[in-house]
Amino acid sequence: MNQPSPTIRLAPRPTAADIIEIRRNRPMVSSLKVAELFERNHRDVLRAIRKELSAEISLRKLAQSEETNARGKAIPVFWLTEEQALVVMPFIGGRMAREGQRKLVRAYLWYRDNYANPPRRDLIAAKRAAHHPMMGALIEMREEAGKETDARHFQCENKLVNWVVTGEFKAIDEATLSNDQAELLRLVRERNAAFLLAGIDYPERKKRLLDYAMRQRTRIMAAEAQR
Structure with missing residues (x-):
């Protein structure tokens, strides 16, 4: 007598949804997510964004929000378009800089291929x-x-x-x-x-x-x- 076929369990598939969010009707990544990917302190990521993008655009025009951290303190969060993320990420640094850049680029490519195409x-x-x-x-x-x-x-x-x-x-x-x-x-x-x-x-x-x-x-x- 045949035994019931075992259930095939697949590992969760990482997708751009874990990295990219829609803000202002555009795919964007938050400075918090960048800090996580690059394993950098969030304030260091904010500093790099302010420094590298100030020459490109007025920071007042940069998408921003306010989040509450684990200690209940409100902190500013920047939201980056694909172009802005590409400009900033070489200057983020961190132990996981290369891996963070790869993940970020792949996430934007995944979004582009699966939603724009x-x-x-x-x-x-x-x-x-x-x-x-x-x-x-x-x-x-x-x-x-x-x-x-x-x-x-x-x-x-x-x-x-x-x-x-x-x-x-x-x-x-x-x-x-x-x-x-x-x-x-x-x-x-x-x-x-x-x-x-x-x-x-x-x-x-x-x-x-x-x-x-x-x-x-x-x-x-x-x-x-x-x-």
Whole structure:
């Protein structure tokens, strides 16, 4: 008698919503969030903003708000547009300066791609939707063989399809995917799910998926050339 399929639990996906907020109908980042990302004291971040942006704009025009800190004291908070954040962040410093800059840039790119670019949003949504059927097919194939499925098997399968698309056996930050790669990853996931349900073993699936991806890349490139 088959046991119930285990629930596939995915780790929370970090998104721009953790960093970017909408202020004045624009995507902005707060000086508090910058201080958190760069692991700097908030007053040092405020000082850098005042110094570096004063030559660019009147600070009176800079979006501001007032927040209450842990001690119940009201503190000023600046809100930066993408351009303002790019101007200021090289001067923030801090132990996590490089990582903070990477996270901030990726957050703005994520916002730009997913909200300002509706076709991109649809491609990413379709790519994500293809993940669960592939994992379900993996569980079903292994159950038919009398095997259990755990996190290692899910990771291995994900790394396989990622390798087919990017050439690297590792997790993908979807913000780094081009639109073409996002579409290709969806197609490869769907084809891999079909191969799993057909009982095709890993070495053969690896070969077939690579061949399939090469054909699909040619098709996608041809479609792009006709636009």
